[in-house]
Amino acid sequence: MARGSTRPTSRDVAQAAGVSQAAVSLVLGDKWRGRVSETTAQRVREAARDLGYRPNLAARNLRLGRTRTVLLVVPALTTEFFAGVYTGATRVAAEHGFGVVLYPSPEGIGPAPDPFASAQAALDGVIASSMASDAVTAIRGEALPLVMLDSDPAESLGAATVNLDIADGVRQAAEHLLSLGHRRFLHLAADVPSWTFEVRAQELAARLGEVPGTSVRTARSPISIEGAVAAAEAALSGPGPRPTAVICDDDQLAAGTYKAARRLGLRVPDDLSVTGLDDLALATAIDPELTTVRLDAELFGERGMRALLAVLEGREPESGDIPVRLVVRGSTAPPGLP
Amino acid sequence: MARGSTRPTSRDVAQAAGVSQAAVSLVLGDKWRGRVSETTAQRVREAARDLGYRPNLAARNLRLGRTRTVLLVVPALTTEFFAGVYTGATRVAAEHGFGVVLYPSPEGIGPAPDPFASAQAALDGVIASSMASDAVTAIRGEALPLVMLDSDPAESLGAATVNLDIADGVRQAAEHLLSLGHRRFLHLAADVPSWTFEVRAQELAARLGEVPGTSVRTARSPISIEGAVAAAEAALSGPGPRPTAVICDDDQLAAGTYKAARRLGLRVPDDLSVTGLDDLALATAIDPELTTVRLDAELFGERGMRALLAVLEGREPESGDIPVRLVVRGSTAPPGLP
DNA sequence: CGCCCTAGGTTTTACGTATAACGTCGAGTT
DNA sequence: AACTCGACGTTATACGTAAAACCTAGGGCG
Known part of the structure; x- marks a missing residue:
């Protein structure tokens, strides 16, 4: 509250709790077992709550060298299908503390603007639909962990693939x-x-x-x-x-x-x-x-995100295509006589 | 290329061009008129291109204290309407060097996870649909520039509103x-x-x-x-x-x-x-x-984004509802006899 | 000749965080 | 009594960038 309406930093919290900034970071980062007493930790948490402290993501990202943010490249968002993919990917991402940024490749003709510049976010990895082909080639240049959706396994050199059957x-x-x-x-x-x-x-x-x-x-x-x-x-x-x-x-x-x-x-x-x-x-x-x-668009998105997480952690992504199922309704019947 | 596969920094570019890191920042930030000679600027640009340099967004955001990223809060993304809003908002955002991150408020019951935590991005502002009511109340707490979509003008204290008529x-x-x-x-x-x-x-x-x-x-x-x-x-x-x-x-x-x-x-x-x-x-x-x-969902998104940009720049947002139009097709006819 | 001005840079600093490296103090050990 | 060691912290540093403050040499000018 002192000067202006600038957001409180971890240093402000430290001062309010009467400890050093490092202690605040340890407590809030849940790395304090055996390093800070329970009572002090409590005091820090209270101070943080009282001040409405939120860590500055930009600073954290800079420090850690990662962002826990991935880019999802889709051909367009006008239909439910990719909306579902996004929903599924986001759900899994949230479970692991990741965020998902969307890049809907412009549908019209004309060169796509740089996916990375327009995403305006520092990225840890990319999930891309093979339908957004122009954006995908741009992505290949960056050496970012990449998962391709519905892409020819034979041609996706290096990148993991997740496909519907x-x-x-x-x-x-x-x-x-x-x-x-x-x-x-x-x-x-x-x-x-x-x-x-x-x-x-x-x-x-x-x-x-x-x-x-x-x-x-x-x-x-x-x-x-x-x-x-x-x-x-x-x-x-x-x-x-x-x-x-x-x-x-x-x-x-x-x-x-x-x-x-x-x-x-x-x-x-x-x-x-x-x-x-x-x-x-x-x-x-x-x-x-x-x-x-x-x-199952959401499952597709989930599997895509899981595969990317696996790549990021150096594990082998789950393999196998996602099964699909014919749903018979009223639009099919035996042919009439010729 | 020296050690590992870590991305080149502005300092690497500086070294390659034989200048200081500051000079690189000036040239690439287009702030060098009268401060750096044309030939040196040229050398810097070449070095940056050769190394495939991309500025570290996290560092830039930290330095500048803003992110050029806004959050779009929608009730769900399963239908074309909000996909269109997103598309429109993104288009305008891109024109101004902004990125848009999506927060689709979970449709089911249960408390929404923190929109800010899950967005996993540092934000300059928020555009929110009034249909995502639970998320909106959470947002009100943060003193972030806010634009409400289709919300009661009488009740959106402080926040700008953009409405369809x-x-x-x-x-x-x-x-x-x-x-x-x-x-x-x-x-x-x-x-x-x-x-x-x-x-x-x-x-x-x-x-x-x-x-x-x-x-x-x-x-x-x-x-x-x-x-x-x-x-x-x-x-x-x-x-x-x-x-x-x-x-x-x-x-x-x-x-x-x-x-x-x-x-x-x-x-x-x-x-x-x-x-x-x-x-x-x-x-x-x-x-x-x-x-x-x-x-016109896309126009709705565009107007929302424009309003937010106005707020961010201290200008007055454009006022007036967006007109809509009845399209008469085959589903309406005079009633049959009672 | 002394002075200032300008072009063309460089040095330095700050942004907020996470964490490695470093105290310090009292209790327990030998 | 000297030493060790764990508990509880603190100090210092680095991440990569933008930009303010500073430097230097040469030329114009009074």
Whole structure:
């Protein structure tokens, strides 16, 4: 209270408690067993509370040479999925005294501003989605501990990876549609260069290639409902026999497919089966409810954070992909007669 | 490169360029006009680039006593709305060399962990949504510059406020439905104690109270599609004449109302008109497309950040609510015959 | 010629914390 | 009685940066 309204420092606390600044640091840092008497420790804690003392993070970070802060790089935050990843990562981080700073890679074209400059924080490590490719290359330069999300394990040299078992999800969706009797497919693919989407296409080609008599058409769309409407409408009204089932790279594309079908006078699922991937809130809001592959975004974020903590502590990160599960709802049914 | 892999400091740059550490600081801080020769400055910049020098943020923050980092407190990040607010705030922040750290107030019950401890960052200021009420009270204790989003101007003592003109939005929705001929309303309200929702109820009561022959029933629901289905179904199948129009506190509640209507065999908009509020991607994904009040989340975030910057610089924040606009789509129509 | 001014730097200091290194004093040991 | 040793602290230092205060040499000027 003496001069101005500047925040109290550990020295102020020391003076109030009648001890040295070092003693305050020891007590508040919980390193005083056998170094400070219980009564003195008590006095220090009271003084700290009375003054409303909070340690200066900048000073602590400087002293310790670490910040307990990590950067989470995501492609954009406009959808629940990465919001969930952030939530999961933050939860685990908080349990270990870490904070998470977000860097949403700007969606538009144009060079991304420096992720580190704009994060405006000193960092101990980075978790990055492979979808934010431009930011990731910038990150590689800095020799920071790095965990990649949904990235090709073969290409993530040095960095640890945490992946959802997307391939299995796609396999489940394909299996489900095949068993219903579908043979003519449309793959509505996301128009984004990322391993997580390449895997979908590969797996689909692999599984359907094994079944004689199947055909698969591919269309590309930006990841948005509006974009998907146009792409799906074009693909479904193209020449040749119409596909009876559409496998979408994510739920937003599936929602767009619903609208395209409505415009073309097709009913879901009677005339057209549709599957999605993500299981956003959207999936149960639309009619009929969407058959989709459920991804546990929060678990994804948790595992990402755990992996980074392991790297920071020199341990080996937990390995193994995160399982996913097809949730069958009303958007899939046996095909009508050709 | 000398010892270990520790990051180069300004002193390393100084040595490489053959100058003092102070000169490096002056050059890189762009404060050297008339203090250092152009040729020397050039040498310093080259050395910094060659070594891959990045200033230590912790040290800078300690020295300057500020961090150019602000905290954004939101109720949760699961929906696009606050993702948009974050995006807008971040954009403006980046233009001014600021970073934004997010604190998503835990949704569940239970006391929120200390927002400041878990943010793990030294802060210059805070922007907080009034919906994260528990976190906000914690923040009030710290004498940090504060901007409140969608908060009662009468009660935000000291803090600057930035509000959407929600009252006007509700008025537009009511006006639209009245002009279509509706007289029996259901207000599906969010079960969250926040000024932004109180305002909706007040405005609705005020406007409909002026029109003789109108009636309005109120139901409360948690903010989620699933929760809204139950609340809307109960309210719509209650005793007395059925409302012909439902005004929902947000788009998710509207989506739930669609599902409730389907279960009750009611068609939207023929048997039931529905309006939302937010204009999420969801609004155009459902069938029929939702008539809703469009809120510009990114602009909201931008204005919030601008207000905080004004406070930090001792200026007066821009005043005036952010206008909103009713977007009429397919979910509203004249009521059928009683 | 003596003086000041300016360009072009350098030396020094402070920010607040954590911790290593260093007392000091009384009780117990030999 | 000299010595050790543990309990209870204190003093001193470093982290990397920004910037105030200081230095020095040469040129212009009265």
